[in-house]
Amino acid sequence: MKYKCVIFDCDGVLVDTEDISIGTFVDMGNKLGASIDFEYAMVHFLGKSLEYCFDYIQERCSEPFPLDFEKQYREKSFEKFKNVLQAIEGVKELISKLDVPFCVASNGPLNKMQLNLKIVGLDAVFADRMFSAYDINKFKPDPALFIHAAKKLGFKPEDCVVIEDSDVGVKAAVSGGFDVFGFANFRNETLLKKEGAKLFYKMNELSDLLEKQ
DSSP: OOOSEEEEOSBTTTBOOHHHHHHHHHHHHHHTTOOOOHHHHHHHSTTOOHHHHHHHHHHHOSSOOOTTHHHHHHHHHHHHHHHHOOBOTTHHHHHHHOOSOEEEEESSOHHHHHHHHHHTTOHHHHTTOEEEHHHHTOOTTSTHHHHHHHHHTTOOGGGEEEEESSHHHHHHHHHTTOEEEEEOOTTTHHHHHHHTOEEESSHHHHHHHHHHO
16 A cells, blocks of 8 residues: 555544434424435535534524534533444454554544544543544645644655545545545535546445555
8 A cells, every 4th residue: 555644534534423313303303394305414514514504494494493402412422422423334344454544634633533532432542542623723625634643643745545435525535635535425426526536335345446556
């Protein structure tokens, strides 16, 4: 493998959070009259900042948007994570095969990353190599988070490969000078390809792809 470092996104790449997170947005928004379609949200909310999602919901609510909406969302989604969250199939095996440094870089807050990775048994694997956009106040599609993560591990963008599942994440990686592989499915494959990702559909495929680089 030509890469010296692997940078993983968290949600949807390491842990299967997206249905839970976006489903919670949709349920809460629709109770306020937002009428958001779940399938639409799974495409258009994927990888977006919390602020973007909340603004979208708030504009469509027919009832007043509660000031503690974010607090309610965190409580509801975190409780669901604790009960049903799973690691992405094959990702533990993939990580066990890596013989180069790796880390995780997410638009989500650090405490969310730590909780979710602990639930699925990956917290010790990543240890102090978890990087949050909240720490530098710059969010994907800005490439700053990936550049920050690479620098902390002692690498340049051209030394690294990013693993993403959202178009904003791919855009951030490409604009930062990183190669990027997109974890694709029927919802996101067109957007990932459009932004310049090399697509794969299962984690065991990625292991083979990385070895061939």
